[in-house]
Amino acid sequence: MNFKKLTLYSSVFAIQGLSNAVIPVLPELAGGGSGDSTVSNLLFSGYFMGAFLSLVPLGILADRIGNLKVIVFGVLLTAFSGVLIFSSDSLWILGISRFLEGVGCGAFFPAAFSMLAGWKDSQRSLGEFNFLLNAGLAAGVFFSGVLAVQGIKTAIGIFTLLAGLSCIFLLSGTKELLSSDRKKERFVLSNSENSVKNEPDTSLLSELKSHLKSARKIIFKSNFGKIWGISVILYGSTGLLTANYPDYSAGFLTKPELGLAISASYLAAMLSSLTAGRADINSENIVKAGVILAAAGIFLSVKIPILAFILIGAGGGAAVVGLITAVSRISSSGFAMGLFNTGIYAGLGLGPVFGSFFLKPFGYESVFFGSALVLLAIFFVKLE
Known part of the structure; x- marks a missing residue:
């Protein structure tokens, strides 16, 4: 497996694993036996609302500044959110962290899919990527449940560490990944009517309005x-x-x-x-x-x-x-x-x-x- 695949595959596994590692322990994170399910639901939903609000604008941003930069931002934000969730018991911090984790997801996926689509073996790579996506979701809830006896946040800590390692992989291979990303950008610039090259004065806000x-x-x-x-x-x-x-x-x-x-x-x-x-x-x-x-x-x-x-x-x-x-x-x-x-x-x-x-x-x-x-x-x- 080449370095580009390793970085994207390890990142999607860690991101999805961390997102689901909170699910089996939601009652404990929300305050234990308080009996109020509203807090649990907000902690669950915060992630998806962050992704929902960021998916389209950050996808547009990836087209403008390059996939790799947005992917790195997404993985860094995921790892940072994981650290906050692992280290804090404040409901406010947990809620904000889940939202930021969702924003990291919204940054990562459009850019990652765009990068994968530009590879020669795109169909096979997309299949492998989606397999690991679901494998990460399954691993997150499974290990969170199994390791809960060792500590409520044990699995959260493990997947946060994996996300951190993915950040290191991405940053250490920036030169190689940027090379492939620029090739994709040159293709887009030469064929897109809405490219930055053809419309240098177009702002991100006006482009978002056009997409809306x-x-x-x-x-x-x-x-x-x-x-x-x-x-x-x-x-x-x-x-x-x-x-x-x-x-x-x-x-x-x-x-x-x-x-x-x-x-x-x-x-x-x-x-x-x-x-x-x-x-x-x-x-x-x-x-x-x-x-x-x-x-x-x-x-x-x-x-x-x-x-x-x-x-x-x-x-x-x-x-x-x-x-x-x-x-x-x-x-x-x-x-x-x-x-x-x-x-x-x-x-x-x-x-x-x-x-x-x-x-x-x-x-x-x-x-x-x-x-x-x-x-x-x-x-x-x-x-x-």
């Missing part, structure tokens, strides 16, 4: 708005369950069991996304099949946790393949894909917060079932 106008056209003059809404509901429903399950399952699951159950969802997502990608089925039916599996998992979560999370992961992994395929028929541009991803992060960020308003009056199980019913409503939406 394009987004409005895509959303209101195509099925993109439906696709975006489906991604919000899908990930909002599953995010609501994931954020609240540590509190809900405290009486019948140990931390290692909880980590195993949640990590199983990411392993299932890896397998189902591969299967859906090779299936000779139209995108709408893939999405519907994924929705049914995810909703069934939410229903079963009150009785059979591991099977429930396997179904949720399998459903989400299949559905996202169908959704991306549907988006590509409207526009295959990086901007359109980035805009689609904001729907995922919006769901993960807002779903748990919105659901927390209903937990006290109705209880966990009623809210879980309600979110599953909302999710099933997607079955009646026409995409094609």
